[in-house]
Structures are given as structure tokens and as C-alpha cells.
Amino acid sequence: MNEWLVTSEFEEQIKMAFNIPDVRPEFVEKLGRELQKKEKAENLSHRRLFGLRPAWAIIIMVFALVFLTTLIIGPQQVYAGFKKLLGYIPGVGLVEQETSIRMLQEPVRQTREGITVAVNQAFLLEDETRIDYGVSGVPLSAYPEREVVTGCIEPPYLQLPDGTQMDINAPVPDNIYEAVFVLPCIFNTLPDTTPTGWQLPLIFVDAPEDIEILPVQEVSPSPGESGFEVLPTYVETQDAAAAQAYISVDGVIEIEDGYILMGSVRSLTPEGSWLQIIGPMVIRDAAGDTIQYGFPEDIHPPMNIDIGRGGYNWAVQIDGAGLAFPITISFNAVVISGVEIDEPGRFVFDVGSEPQPGQVWELNQDIDIGGYVITLLAVSAMEDGYSFSIDPGTELVDVNISIEGVQALAGGGGGSWGDEFTRSMIFSELPAGELTLVFDNPVRAEPLESLQTEWQPEVIREFETKHPEGVCLDRSTYPSIPDHPAGLSGMVVVAQVEPQMQLVYSMLDGTGSRILAAGSVHGSVSMDGEMLVYGKEGGLGLVNIETGVEETIIGYSGISQHWSPDGNRIAFVSAGTAYGIFMIGREGGDPVQLSNLGYESIAGWSPDSTRLYYTIPGSSNEGFELWEVNVGSGEASFLFVIENSSLKAPYPAVSPDGSRIAYRGRDNSSLYIKNMDGSEARLLLDDPTLAVSGIAWEREGYLLGISLITGVNHEGEVILLSPESCETYRFRGVRGELRAIWIE
Amino acid sequence: MTIIKGHNTFPPDVPQDTLIQAVIAAKKDNGLFGELYRLSVKRVFRYLYSRTGNREDAEDLTAQTFLSAYEAFYRLKRDDRFIPWLFSIARNKLNDHYRKRKPLSPLDSADHVSENHNLLTEVIQSEQTARLGELIRSLPEKDQELLRLRFLAELQFSEMGDVLHRREDTVKKQVYRLLSRIQKQMEVSHE
Numbered sequence: 001m002n003e004w005l006v007t008s009e010f011e012e013q014i015k016m017a018f019n020i021p022d023v024r025p026e027f028v029e030k031l032g033r034e035l036q037k038k039e040k041a042e043n044l045s046h047r048r049l050f051g052l053r054p055a056w057a058i059i060i061m062v063f064a065l066v067f068l069t070t071l072i073i074g075p076q077q078v079y080a081g082f083k084k085l086l087g088y089i090p091g092v093g094l095v096e097q098e099t100s101i102r103m104l105q106e107p108v109r110q111t112r113e114g115i116t117v118a119v120n121q122a123f124l125l126e127d128e129t130r131i132d133y134g135v136s137g138v139p140l141s142a143y144p145e146r147e148v149v150t151g152c153i154e155p156p157y158l159q160l161p162d163g164t165q166m167d168i169n170a171p172v173p174d175n176i177y178e179a180v181f182v183l184p185c186i187f188n189t190l191p192d193t194t195p196t197g198w199q200l201p202l203i204f205v206d207a208p209e210d211i212e213i214l215p216v217q218e219v220s221p222s223p224g225e226s227g228f229e230v231l232p233t234y235v236e237t238q239d240a241a242a243a244q245a246y247i248s249v250d251g252v253i254e255i256e257d258g259y260i261l262m263g264s265v266r267s268l269t270p271e272g273s274w275l276q277i278i279g280p281m282v283i284r285d286a287a288g289d290t291i292q293y294g295f296p297e298d299i300h301p302p303m304n305i306d307i308g309r310g311g312y313n314w315a316v317q318i319d320g321a322g323l324a325f326p327i328t329i330s331f332n333a334v335v336i337s338g339v340e341i342d343e344p345g346r347f348v349f350d351v352g353s354e355p356q357p358g359q360v361w362e363l364n365q366d367i368d369i370g371g372y373v374i375t376l377l378a379v380s381a382m383e384d385g386y387s388f389s390i391d392p393g394t395e396l397v398d399v400n401i402s403i404e405g406v407q408a409l410a411g412g413g414g415g416s417w418g419d420e421f422t423r424s425m426i427f428s429e430l431p432a433g434e435l436t437l438v439f440d441n442p443v444r445a446e447p448l449e450s451l452q453t454e455w456q457p458e459v460i461r462e463f464e465t466k467h468p469e470g471v472c473l474d475r476s477t478y479p480s481i482p483d484h485p486a487g488l489s490g491m492v493v494v495a496q497v498e499p500q501m502q503l504v505y506s507m508l509d510g511t512g513s514r515i516l517a518a519g520s521v522h523g524s525v526s527m528d529g530e531m532l533v534y535g536k537e538g539g540l541g542l543v544n545i546e547t548g549v550e551e552t553i554i555g556y557s558g559i560s561q562h563w564s565p566d567g568n569r570i571a572f573v574s575a576g577t578a579y580g581i582f583m584i585g586r587e588g589g590d591p592v593q594l595s596n597l598g599y600e601s602i603a604g605w606s607p608d609s610t611r612l613y614y615t616i617p618g619s620s621n622e623g624f625e626l627w628e629v630n631v632g633s634g635e636a637s638f639l640f641v642i643e644n645s646s647l648k649a650p651y652p653a654v655s656p657d658g659s660r661i662a663y664r665g666r667d668n669s670s671l672y673i674k675n676m677d678g679s680e681a682r683l684l685l686d687d688p689t690l691a692v693s694g695i696a697w698e699r700e701g702y703l704l705g706i707s708l709i710t711g712v713n714h715e716g717e718v719i720l721l722s723p724e725s726c727e728t729y730r731f732r733g734v735r736g737e738l739r740a741i742w743i744e
Numbered sequence: 745m746t747i748i749k750g751h752n753t754f755p756p757d758v759p760q761d762t763l764i765q766a767v768i769a770a771k772k773d774n775g776l777f778g779e780l781y782r783l784s785v786k787r788v789f790r791y792l793y794s795r796t797g798n799r800e801d802a803e804d805l806t807a808q809t810f811l812s813a814y815e816a817f818y819r820l821k822r823d824d825r826f827i828p829w830l831f832s833i834a835r836n837k838l839n840d841h842y843r844k845r846k847p848l849s850p851l852d853s854a855d856h857v858s859e860n861h862n863l864l865t866e867v868i869q870s871e872q873t874a875r876l877g878e879l880i881r882s883l884p885e886k887d888q889e890l891l892r893l894r895f896l897a898e899l900q901f902s903e904m905g906d907v908l909h910r911r912e913d914t915v916k917k918q919v920y921r922l923l924s925r926i927q928k929q930m931e932v933s934h935e
Binding site for chain 2: 010011013014015016017018019020021022023024027028031032034035036274276307313338400402407408409428648649
């Protein structure tokens with residue numbers, strides 16, 4: 001066949017063969033709003049420059065020139081342009097300091113055909129309007145499948161009492177206290193799929209006179225000038241790094257509980273290379289202890305600063321209680337660049353005719369890749385592939401590895417930056433005999449010393465140490481969790497991704513481990529602990545946990561599967577040709593559709609198996625919404641917002657007795673528990689580790705199983721906790737995202 | 745299989761002119777960056793999903809890509825190179841992602857396949873498409889990357905050249921040879 005002759009039909013088939021799901025419209029809209037916020041923040045800084053009185057403008061222009069100059073002459077003279085021009089209102093963001101403010105009297109929401117539009121807050125400033133609105137409950141099916149088709153793009157607007165229509169960000173005349181928020185259509189939805197012509201009446205009131213506008217203070221390089229001090233330690237200690245990058249604190253806001261710091265890492269790397277920041281920012285106090293910090297959602301660091309290739313603007317919030325000043329802010333970074341090589345490195349290696357899973361070959365073989373030497377330390381055989389342990393040497397940090405003539409189905413790896421790392425490859429059949437390993441695409445890194453700077457306020461305020469009531473675990477108490485007592489027995493089911501995606505059953509101490517389902521990480525165990533349901537190609541797999549015998553309900557599949565407590569039905573979320581929650585009988589049969597979105601997360605069933613709970617992203621930033629649906633009538637109703645819930649995936653879990661819901665917090669590392677009457681949530685785990693990865697109630701409903709990602713356990717460490725007494729045990733023999741736990 | 749003369753320039757969903765106009769407009773008024781975002785977000789997501797195999801990471805990286813692109817937008821020198829520039833950022837973010845987190849890495853077809861199984865098994869794929877998917881997943885990483893950039897990111901050959909640091913001609917030949925090989929293998933397996 002002529003190589004240039006390829007049909008468009010064939011090209012389309014290839015595209016389809018990748019089977020990529022649609023991007024979630026909620027995500028598209030949210031990120032779009034995020035970008036819009038950035039645009040507004042930048043516009044604000046531009047307006048500041050050109051909207052001020054000439055004298056001020058000149059002063060600022062001088063500052064701007066100074067700033068540009070400092071990029072060339074050195075970081076110790078870098079100034080940010082805050083200069084007390086901006087103020088900060090928590091929840092609103094940066095505003096002009098001298099401004100009158102009106103705000104929304106109360107949130108307004110409207111629900112039509114299951115879709116909710118809400119105006120959550122509005123701030124009317126002298127030179128702009130900020131409206132926080134959201135939409136929830138839009139089914140995936142309402143959006144176009146291909147980007148060549150564009151749904152409705154008519155923007156919302158404000159209609160004033162005299163009929164004037166205006167952009168929602170335009171300043172509203174100062175005598176106006178009522179307006180209608182008009183949303184002609186839900187963004188990007190197709191015709192006749194969602195209600196149109198939304199009109200939400202808004203009432204504005206003057207902001208309370210005592211509304212606090214916190215000053216944004218410039219950080220000056222010389223002590224005492226503005227009340228803050230930057231100690232440019234990189235000048236003394238970071239000579240090597242300073243040539244290519246430096247860090248600075250540019251602005252500070254004193255808030256009630258501590259400080260918001262704004263700054264940047266600026267890269268000066270030459271063309272063809274870029275700064276690579278390794279790991280997160282680390283802040284330590286004067287005692288050398290690591291300080292926890294968060295990211296203020298309503299502040300966007302200044303963007304009109306050249307931060308170079310790989311540079312980074314940042315804004316962080318720290319608690320003031322117990323801080324020993326000065327604090328040190330540091331990043332680890334390298335300057336990386338690809339390495340051109342003429343020939344890849346090769347190594348021929350014989351694994352024998354019948355390599356066995358678990359077999360290890362200690363090789364310590366040096367391999368030359370275009371003049372760079374790496375060491376292949378060892379090769380391990382797995383059930384369906386090999387894992388390669390590599391020491392990249394002193395100059396390289398990464399290489400690609402493949403087996404000549406053998407096509408891998410998947411790959412993976414792990415390790416710390418710049419250290420030894422592993423690369424794994426999975427094959428349809430384990431390659432045997434003489435293998436030619438090919439090493440190419442080397443990446444070189446020039447290590448930099450840690451970039452750091454110090455900061456402290458001139459006047460150190462006193463802060464009260466807060467101990468939220470009801471917290472069972474935090475960073476300080478997590479390490480002291482005892483191992484589970486010998487008398488405690490039971491079983492767990494966890495999801496693992498190494499060495500493959502699989503659902504694994506084991507006893508609480510990790511013994512008796514066996515794979516229940518390979519190739520899937522989504523599954524649910526029946527209340528009696530006898531059956532696992534999981535999504536598989538072509539259907540739902542039902543596995544008898546004791547015998548391992550599997551049957552398949554053909555034709556229906558999905559994620560977020562949940563058994564009903566009576567064991568008769570299975571609910572799951574589908575986002576294929578049909579969208580929403582479906583329920584199917586234990587023996588199969590026709591599925592019943594219970595919702596229509598396609599991105600619901602099932603939280604659990606009521607104890608009598610008549611109602612199903614699920615969460616969806618809400619129309620406000622408070623958190624996901626909890627809904628219930630009567631599985632008999634199909635009637636769905638909104639229950640409440642699970643406040644402070646993760647905006648990514650809250651992993652909601654309703655207790656078996658239906659009285660409580662546990663979920664992952666906004667920071668993805670905390671955990672809340674909330675009564676189903678909607679009363680205030682209780683913080684149970686206060687950021688004890690890197691992240692919460694799974695939540696499952698023990699079947700009696702008194703104990704909560706949680707898996708947490710820690711610095712040493714990337715797949716999740718499992719603990720069992722009593723919310724009542726905070727009694728907690730750790731199961732060291734188990735790793736993975738928790739799917740089910742039960743005590744005998 | 746019927747063969748007709750194929751395209752030398754794969755038609756992307758969004759015409760190049762539209763993109764260039766959007767770039768020019770956004771350079772004049774950064775408030776219009778949103779239009780560029782709207783025109784390209786699906787392509788970026790599709791590409792990143794194909795590399796990470798799961799929605800959460802793909803969304804995270806898509807967000808990082810556009811936020812970085814927004815911040816660095818004023819440094820985009822050529823108005824007609826927005827897409828390759830954007831995908832270079834996306835690939836850098838992927839590199840960061842793998843280096844920082846070290847979970848399953850690029851191919852991650854197993855991951856990918858699995859979520860597809862979960863999410864999309866209700867899609868009744870033709871036998872041929874399913875076979876094609878299997879074949880693609882068995883290709884070497886560099887070949888898969890060519891297909892991803894071409895068919896998911898919908899890059900022109902010149903744009904692929906920019907991203908991969910290769911000549912346009914070279915990329916074009918590589919893609920068509922690859923397609924030809926795949927097509928041949930499909931025909932063989934069909935027989």
C-alpha cells in the first residue's frame with residue numbers, strides 16, 4: 001500500500017480507538033472561571049497604573065522601572081508593586097483600598113428541570129463588579145460531543161431596573177441596589193437540552209461599615225522601611241543557584257490567624273533549558289520545624305512579572321500561632337535539559353527461556369548513553385512484565401527504557417528525583433530469552449542548591465493556638481497510632497495500582513492476600529461481605545470473595561458501584577452511551593435509571609434499601625451537594641451541602657445505619673463526618689498525612705476505615721477509627737485505597 | 745479495504761485562522777485569552793487523558809497547563825505557534841507530574857484501558873475499532889505519542905515538528921508510515 005494513502009475514515013477510527021472520554025463541562029467552566037479571575041486580577045493591576053492620579057502613576061512607573069532593572073542587576077533589589085495600594089477582603093480577594101462596596105443581601109438560587117443556577121455572592125466595587133455564580137446538575141448529554149460543535153455561548157448579564165443591560169463585571173452605578181442576573185442559557189449546552197432564559201432577582205446592600213479591608217504590604221529589602229523585612233540569603237548562600245534562579249517574598253497580608261505571603265521564584269535559565277522545581281515549597285520556622293501552609297483561593301499572585309522559564313508565582317497562607325521567626329521559605333530545583341544523542345544505549349540480557357515472576361537479576365551493569373553512564377542495577381520479573389532498577393549516575397536524571405522488538409502494553413515507575421528509580425513494563429506475554437534493552441531520551445539536570453529566603457514581621461503578633469474540638473488525628477498525633485491489637489480480626493478489600501490495577505482481599509494484618517479482580521480499582525463489597533461487584537469490560541463482575549468464583553452481568557458497567565444493604569440490587573454510575581446512576585438487580589435484568597448526569601458519586605444506601613445517596617459538584621464553592629433518590633419512585637431531592645468537601649473527589653460514604661456521612665475535606669487530606677440531619681460537620685482528621693485516598697464504614701457503622709497516603713506509603717495506609725472515642729488502630733500489613741473493611 | 749487518497753493535512757476541529765485571530769486578539773486584550781482556552785481545552789484534555797489514563801490527573805494537568813500558558817502568554821512570539829507552544833507546556837507539566845509523583849508513567853495504557861472499561865463499556869464499539877485500540881496500545885511509546893499528538897491533540901505536522909523538535913517532513917513520514925503499518929496489520933488481522 002502506498003504509505004501516503006490513508007483514508008479519513010481510518011484516521012477517524014484511530015481517534016475513536018483511543019476511547020477518550022469527554023472533558024467534564026463543569027471542569028471546563030470552572031477552569032474558565034479561574035482564568036477569568038486571573039484576567040480580572042491582572043486588569044486590576046493595569047487599571048491601578050493608569051487610573052491613578054499622575055503623581056502616583058509616576059511613582060509606580062518608577063517602581064516598575066526599578067523592578068525591571070532588578071531583574072538584571074540582582075534579586076536583592078527586587079520590589080513588588082503592592083505599595084499599600086491594594087487591600088484584601090477575605091473571600092473577595094484583592095480590592096482597591098479606598099473604595100465603597102455593596103454586596104448581595106443574600107444568595108439567590110433557582111432550580112428548573114433539575115438544574116440549579118445560583119448567585120452566591122456579589123461585590124459591587126467602584127470600578128468593577130464581582131459576581132460569584134454557579135450552575136449544577138447539568139447532564140453530560142446536554143453538551144456537544146465534539147468541539148467543532150459549539151453549544152450556547154451567550155454570556156450572562158445584569159439587567160438594571162431601567163432596562164439597561166450590562167456586563168456582569170462592569171461597575172454598577174452607585175445608586176442601584178437591585179438588578180436581575182440574566183443567564184440566557186447554560187454555557188455550551190446544545191439547543192433544547194436545558195432550560196433557557198434564567199432570571200434571578202438580586203438585592204444589594206451596603207457592605208457593613210466595619211468591613212475590614214486588610215492592607216497588602218510591600219516587602220521591602222531594607223528592614224524597617226515598610227514594617228517587613230526580606231533577608232536575601234540567596235546572595236550569601238545561593239551563589240550557584242542565584243545565577244539561574246532566585247526566590248523572593250514580595251507582599252504580605254496580615255490576617256486574623258496569621259499571614260498571607262505572596263512571592264515568586266524567578267528563573268534566569270538560558271535558552272534550551274528550564275528551571276524544574278522539585279517538590280513543594282517548604283517553610284520552616286526558626287527552630288527548623290516544618291510549617292503547614294495553605295493556598296488562599298481568592299488571591300492570585302501578580303502575573304505581570306517575568307518569572308522566566310519554569311518560574312513560579314506563589315501565594316501561601318500560614319497560621320501565626322506558635323511560629324518562631326524568622327521563617328525560611330525554600331524550594332528545591334534543578335535546571336533540566338534534554339540531551340541529544342546519536343545512538344541509544346543498548347544492553348543484551350538473557351532472562352532464560354522461562355523467567356518466573358519474582359525472579360531478580362542483580363546486574364550492576366554500566367551502560368553508555370551518548371557519553372553518559374547509567375547503571376542498570378537489577379531487573380525483576382513480574383507476572384506480566386519486568387521492572388528495571390536504574391541508577392542514573394551523577395549527570396542524568398531520567399532515561400527511557402524499552403525492549404527492542406517487543407511492544408509494551410503499559411509502563412510505570414517510581415523513585416525520588418535524581419536518585420535511583422525503577423521503570424516497569426507490562427506485556428501481553430512475558431518476554432523470554434535474550435532481550436535487547438534500549439536506553440534513550442536521556443534528560444540531564446544541573447542541580448541547584450535549595451532556593452531559599454527568610455522573612456519575618458517587624459512586630460511579631462501573638463496568636464492563640466486553636467485546637468478544633470472533635471479532631472481525632474492531626475500531623476502531630478498520627479505517628480503515634482498504635483498497631484491493631486492481636487485480638488482484632490477481620491478483612492479488608494483495597495485497590496492497588498502496583499504492580500497492576502487490582503482489587504485485593506486480605507485479613508486485617510495483611511495475611512491471606514489474594515487478588516479478587518485484576519484491571520480494576522472500582523468495586524464494592526456486599527453488606528454480608530460475601531460478594532464483590534466491580535466494573536469490567538462488557539459488564540459488571542460479581543466475585544464470590546470466599547471461593548473466587550466470578551460471574552458477569554453482561555451489558556452494563558460503570559464506576560462507583562454500590563450494593564444495596566439487602567444485597568438484591570447494585571447501583572452504579574454510567575457515562576457511556578447513557579449517563580447517570582443506574583440500578584440493576586443482583587441477577588441482572590433491565591437497569592433502572594435514577595439520575596441523568598453521568599458524573600455522580602454514589603455515597604451509599606439507606607438501611608432499608610429504598611433510597612440511594614449521591615453527591616454532585618455544587619453550584620457554590622462551599623462543597624459538593626448531597627442528594628437522595630427514592631429508588632422506587634425515582635424522585636430525587638437535594639439534602640444539603642457537605643461543607644468544606646474536596647472539590648476534586650470527596651469520596652462520600654454514608655454509614656450503614658444511614659445516620660452519618662464521612663467525606664474528604666477541601667485540602668484532600670482532612671476528613672469530615674456529618675450527621676444526615678444536615679447539622680454542622682465535624683472535622684475528624686485534620687490533615688494528618690499527604691492525602692485521604694479511601695473511606696469505608698465498617699458494616700456495623702460504628703467504626704470508620706480510612707486509607708491515607710503517607711510519605712512512605714504512596715498507595716495508602718489503612719487505619720480504623722472510632723469517631724466517638726477517637727480510638728484508632730493502624731494496619732501495617734495492608735496497602736492500597738480502602739474499598740471495604742469489616743470486623744469479625 | 746477501499747483506499748482513497750488521503751489527507752496530507754489533518755483537519756483540526758478548529759481552523760488555524762480562527763486560532764491565529766484569537767491569539768492576536770488575546771495579545772491585545774488579555775481578557776480574550778478565554779477564547780483561546782475555549783478553542784483548545786478539549787484537545788489538551790484529550791491528550792493529557794491519553795497520557796495519564798485517568799480523569800483527575802488529566803484535569804489537574806489541563807488546569808496547570810492553561811494557568812501556566814496564561815501567565816506566560818505574553819512571551820509567545822509567533823501568533824501561529826500557539827498550539828505547539830501550548831502542547832509543549834502540557835508535555836512539560838506531564839514530565840513534572842511523573843517526576844514528582846512517580847506513579848504509573850506515560851504509557852499507562854493499563855490505567856487508561858481500565859477506566860475506559862469502567863466508563864465506556866456501554867459504547868458499542870465496532871470490532872474493528874476495538875482491535876485497532878488494542879493494536880495502538882501495543883505500539884512503542886514513541887509511536888503512540890505520534891498518534892496522540894496527531895489525532896487527540898489534532899496537531900498539524902509542522903506543529904508536531906515544533907513539539908517533538910523534528911522537521912515537519914520527518915514527522916509527516918513517520919506518521920504516514922506508522923498509519924500505513926497499522927492499516928496493514930489491521931488488514932492482515934481482518935483476513
